[in-house]
Amino acid sequence: MVFQPDPVVTGDAVELNVSIAQLPVRAAAALIDVAVMATGYAVLAMGWVLTVSEFDQALSAAVLLIVMVLVLVGYPVVFESATRGRSLGKMALGLRVVSDDGGPERLRQAVFRALSSVIEIWMLTGGPAVICSMLSPRGKRLGDVFAGTMVISERAPKLNPPPMMPPELAWWAATLQLAGLDAAQAEMARQFLSRAEQLDPVMRAQMGQRIAAEVIPRIAPPPPPGAAPERVLAAVLAERHRRELARLQVRPPT
Structure with a gap:
């Protein structure tokens, strides 16, 4: 079943011409981000193990858990807030997270998306995210639904520029x-x-x-x-x- 995406209409009833990012492109961007986060976690975990090996196993496990949470949540929040909706994977493939009205992604929305990704992507191996994206006219995963965001492609064919003001x-x-x-x-x-x-x-x-x-x-x-x-x-x-x-x-x- 193929869905035709709804037009993106702003609060001023202006329809924006944007291209919704397709699931395969989003998946490729997610794989890049996963590789970056896995590498970062491995480096931090190795540094902890090598420098403070005298602590007991319970403390080490707690610290590693905290580091994991910081990587899984902190990486997307920091990058998407600093770059107005783009992580490293999205930068590589020309994607950006925006609000439903076409405006820039806000910090609150980035936090919602990051927290939901821990469950729908990491804990449940991405199954709910894929199913929701396939059913949504705008390709939204659960985090986008809760945060009021969507992912658009910035490399789509450009429309004619608006007319010049007489x-x-x-x-x-x-x-x-x-x-x-x-x-x-x-x-x-x-x-x-x-x-x-x-x-x-x-x-x-x-x-x-x-x-x-x-x-x-x-x-x-x-x-x-x-x-x-x-x-x-x-x-x-x-x-x-x-x-x-x-x-x-x-x-x-x-």
């Missing part, structure tokens, strides 16, 4: 209220602008007027008199994109 409409776009513009209408306008130069001039003008007639009633204030429909659509999409980027770059306090 200089003569920048002042008007800065005053816009865009809450009434839904993702479907914005995507329709984006696709039209990306292919406008390939259309017949008459059809291009007709389509521009028709799409602008659907978009303008959902924004406020209305565009200046005489503004070309294509320029109006470009200004709306450029301002919408600018506001969303500004929102995602400001990391809210946890």
Whole structure:
């Protein structure tokens, strides 16, 4: 059974174009992280055994257990917090952990994911993580479900860049209220602008007027008199994109 992933919609009802990381790629990244953690644990354990061998076995076992927990939990938390959602394995394969709204992963979410991985990946050998990822439309394992995160691929094919802001409409776009513009209408306008130069001039003008007639009633204030429909659509999409980027770059306090 193949699931079509739901679109990633932010709190401002802006649909983000992201590529959900597939299970085989995530598994390969996890294997790299497992190798790194196993190597780190082996080095720390060997150092403990060689330097403090005079302590009794009970204390040594307790220390080794603490070291194991620090490696299993500390490694993903430290790396994902410092690199905004990437461990060494994810860096190697172009993956990143983000919040469900497309924003950066928070420290609390990294801790939730790390703690759940101890059970679903290490204690249960990854079975629950694989099953949950296969059933989830966004490829989430249990830790992602609890933390409100997902793993995306940063090496997916890039879409056309957003339209440039028409200089003569920048002042008007800065005053816009865009809450009434839904993702479907914005995507329709984006696709039209990306292919406008390939259309017949008459059809291009007709389509521009028709799409602008659907978009303008959902924004406020209305565009200046005489503004070309294509320029109006470009200004709306450029301002919408600018506001969303500004929102995602400001990391809210946890």
